[in-house]
Amino acid sequence: MTDEKPRDVALASGVRPNGQPIHELWLRITIDRKLNVVDAEASSDWVPYPGLCQASNPAYRALIGLNLLHNFRRDAARLLAGTAGCTHLTELCAILPTAAIQAFAGDVWDTGDKAAGESASSENESADGTAERLNDKPPFQLGRCQALRFDGEAVQKFYPRWYGYAPRPADRPASPDNGAARQEGRGNAPGMLDGSGNEVQSNSQTEGNHA
Known part of the structure; x- marks a missing residue:
């Protein structure tokens, strides 16, 4: 600063x-x-x-x-x-x-839209060799802001496979501070x-x- x-x-x-x-x-x-x-x-x-x-x-x-x-x-x-x-x-x-x-x-979270079963290139594999893109889950950034809402134009155009998707809590990685706070019953920090x-x-x- x-x-x-x-x-x-x-x-x-x-x-x-x-x-x-x-x-x-x-x-x-x-x-x-x-x-x-x-x-x-x-x-x-x-x-x-x-x-x-x-x-x-x-x-x-x-x-x-x-x-x-x-x-x-x-x-x-x-x-x-x-x-x-x-x-x-x-x-x-x-x-x-x-x-x-x-x-x-993109390095730790999947931000692409490769369907389950598609092969992942080596550059998209995590450090331990796990191809994270093989998970049939929405890209990390979807459903987290107005532009990338699941019923929005951006998702329909760029991530059509997930257009209209209704995520379950288990489908979403924890956001900063929210996951553990909710699990512990302490509210959002x-x-x-x-x-x-x-x-x-x-x-x-x-x-x-x-x-």
């Missing part, structure tokens, strides 16, 4: 000249194929209180062991509540599940990806394996 003002800004710690960020913060996590956080790191390159704001960076190691799909936002908010962390870095946690899904859709540990990085944009 980068915060710049188009003018000189008088801070308690001194004047921050036009062109120099008030904040430049990074939150980086490394996850496995099951979306477990195996490493986490925070960095505060520009802050309004130099040498002081950075003291909260180690707190984000607490994200290690959480799962992006199972109550991640709730657990991150609990672990980093109050004065434990930086307000802005903690807010970045909320986008990590979505960033991971967008960065790796206000809230990457391979064996080698690709890195998900939260900043102002998603690029490649970084988010």
